[in-house]
Amino acid sequence: DTGVSQNPRHKITKRGQNVTFRCDPISEHNRLYWYRQTLGQGPEFLTYFQNEAQLEKSRLLSDRFSAERPKGSFSTLEIQRTEQGDSAMYLCASSGEGIAETQYFGPGTRLLVL
């Protein structure tokens, strides 16, 4: 399968713990996006990478959140000191570079903070 993959698919953690999610984009894509989706809402943009450079961060991305894409391939999203409000689906998408390049999404990581 050559689509976007995300791991783990599900994560249950206790409040205050740190969690890390991984996204593997489509191999030739140099743009990578993270989104968050809460119940009943559409996905909301969190951050964007072009190759290894993080070019934009949403106001939703608090100081407890950090994202990396060290070699311009896979990306990780870490949440420190998780809170119950962090419970959501975390989605990753990738695209090529161009004027109308389509973003393709992974299956998401569903986080539950107890």
Next chain:
Amino acid sequence: DAKTTQPTSMDCAEGRAANLPCNHSTISGNEYVYWYRQIHSQGPQYIIHGLKNNETNEMASLIITEDRKSSTLILPHATLRDTAVYYCIVRVMNYGGSQGNLIFGKGTKLSVKP
């Protein structure tokens, strides 16, 4: 905020065409119309996009009005597997690498019934 308006929900009989409307009255000349859908607990799936001409692919057709203020996604022969939330999104494009993050609204929940 999302720049599009969609009905909250729609029903369609299996085998019939599903016509999903979207209003984007403030669309700019450099914005494309994108459609995604999200089946329960999965990541969003790209369907189709267009700028001003009608478009068709193996999944659907996109009809954009001449003034570009609205569009309709057509699933020609809906099946039960087409039951999902459908998102209409307008996305800015320009040269120079706009990050082009997607702004999702709440979408239309399409229920295909036997």
